[in-house]
Amino acid sequence: MGINQADAAARALRMLDHPDMRIPGRRPSDGIRTTGSTPAAPLDISLVDYLSTQVDEMIEHTRAAVDTTTPVPARPHQVYDWALKNTEGASHAVQVERDILIERQGLEHAIRLGDINVVRRHPCPACGSWSLMWDTSSTKARCTDRGCKDDRGLASTWTLGRLAAQKIRGTEIWRRNAT
Numbered sequence: 001m002g003i004n005q006a007d008a009a010a011r012a013l014r015m016l017d018h019p020d021m022r023i024p025g026r027r028p029s030d031g032i033r034t035t036g037s038t039p040a041a042p043l044d045i046s047l048v049d050y051l052s053t054q055v056d057e058m059i060e061h062t063r064a065a066v067d068t069t070t071p072v073p074a075r076p077h078q079v080y081d082w083a084l085k086n087t088e089g090a091s092h093a094v095q096v097e098r099d100i101l102i103e104r105q106g107l108e109h110a111i112r113l114g115d116i117n118v119v120r121r122h123p124c125p126a127c128g129s130w131s132l133m134w135d136t137s138s139t140k141a142r143c144t145d146r147g148c149k150d151d152r153g154l155a156s157t158w159t160l161g162r163l164a165a166q167k168i169r170g171t172e173i174w175r176r177n178a179t
C-alpha cells in the first residue's frame, strides 16, 4: 500500500519542485520566457519553504523511527523512496505511521497544486458519506451532509491528517457505529 501512495506523493512533489512553479501565479503549462531583457522573477519563497518543510518532516519522522545513516536524497520527490527503503524492515507500527504521513503529505501536495477535490475521495469520518469539501479558510475538509454536525451543532470538519489516518488505519467512526 505504501508504494502507491509514495508514487503519487512523489509525482506531486516533483511537479511542485518544477522551476516554473516558483514564479508566483504561473503554472508549468504557461511556458518559459526566454527573452534576455526580462528580469528574473522572484522565487516563490513560500513554495520553497513548503518543499523544505515537507521533506524535513519526512526525514525527521524516519530518523526518529529507525536508526539510519543513509544520506538524505538530493531532490525533494526522492524523499518518499528514501523513507520506504529505510523503513523496509521496520515494525508494522512504524510502517503504518510512515504511510499516514505519506498519505497526508500527498493530500497537502494535491491541494497546493489546486486539486481541492482530492478530499472527495475520502468518506466523512463521522457519517461515511462522500460529501467532504475543502474549506480554504480553515484548511480543513468540511462535511456537507446536513445531518452531520459536531458537538456544537456545526458542520463536522477534519484535518488532512485525520483523513490520512482513516484511510491507512480504517478507523472510520461510521463503520464502527454500523457494527
Ligand SMILES: [Zn+2]
Binding pocket: 124, 125, 126, 127, 128, 129, 143, 144, 145, 148, 156
Ligand atoms: Zn459527515
